[in-house]
Amino acid sequence: MGLEIPDGDPPVAIDLDRGTGIRFEWADGTASTFTLETLRANCPCAQCRSERERGITPWPKSSLIEQELRVTDAELVGNWGLQITWHDGHSTGIYSWGVLRAWAGLDG
Numbered sequence: 001m002g003l004e005i006p007d008g009d010p011p012v013a014i015d016l017d018r019g020t021g022i023r024f025e026w027a028d029g030t031a032s033t034f035t036l037e038t039l040r041a042n043c044p045c046a047q048c049r050s051e052r053e054r055g056i057t058p059w060p061k062s063s064l065i066e067q068e069l070r071v072t073d074a075e076l077v078g079n080w081g082l083q084i085t086w087h088d089g090h091s092t093g094i095y096s097w098g099v100l101r102a103w104a105g106l107d108g
């Protein structure tokens with residue numbers, strides 16, 4: 001099974017608010033802003049993908065519902081995406097530029 005890497009140019013700017021959301025500014029002058037809830041609920045890692053396939057929303061989880069969603073760390077992965085570490089230690093999701101661009105408008 002090969003690693004699937006969607007095409008996408010990297011953003012020219014990333015504005016991370018650890019308690020609110022992330023804003024990506026793209027080379028063509030457009031920008032995409034996502035709330036942390038949207039990013040976490042759509043986490044592209046295998047675990048969250050399989051949860052969604054079974055009809056489970058990766059976030060919020062009832063066991064963690066009283067915890068506020070926060071980003072503790074965000075790291076560039078090569079030239080193709082952003083790895084986000086969440087307050088609960090979840091960090092397996094890598095958000096590729098192509099996926100983030102495809103999600104534009106998800107948060108209005």
Ligand SMILES: [Zn+2]
Nearest residue numbers: 043045048093
């Ligand atoms: Zn995940």
